[in-house]
Amino acid sequence: MFLSYRKPTPSRGDINSQSGLALVVTLILLLVLMLMGSGIAYIASMQSDLVSAVANKPLSIEAGETCFDNAIDWFTTSAGKTWVNGSGLPYDLAATGAPLAGKTVLADTIPLGQTDSRSAKFKDRAGRASYSSCIVEKLASTSSLGIGSEVGTSNGYGISTFTYTIRITAIGNYNVPLTGSVINKVFWQSNSSRSVLEAVVQYTP
16 A cells, blocks of 8 residues: 655745745845945944044144244244234234235245155145134233443443243144135035144244
């Protein structure tokens, strides 16, 4: 006696339900993969911005230090001497129309007496590093008398020497889009950098 067994053929309803379940599982897996990819892309973008900020910070600091150099040079000009010898009120040298408006790190780093033969990439980066504010303010002035003579032999003590204490406050920028001295937020770059520096110097004409 032989017994035969035949596997029952699934009904059309069973096949449709299995196909629907596979489709749902596939869609869920695709959604999970998409969320993972978006998360990884976001983290990579944040890390890239952090690296750019750290890498470009020295350029914005260099721009602020360029303000110090240019301001001290300005003190030796006729306008600078008038300001130093006067009341010395706060004056933004980098404001629109002021003597140091539009200065960049590139202009301050050209070797003296030489032609600028540096690479185009260097010039591009240095040209985007500038300061949008360079405020000078005279804090104090002191004088020291010249060498005198014995009492009764002369009525003068020579020329007096003045030493001025001046505070310089600079805002250095790298790749920061500006409208005048105000940041243009519409064209802000993710790798932009801004630094605020302050120095107190003693200046003797």
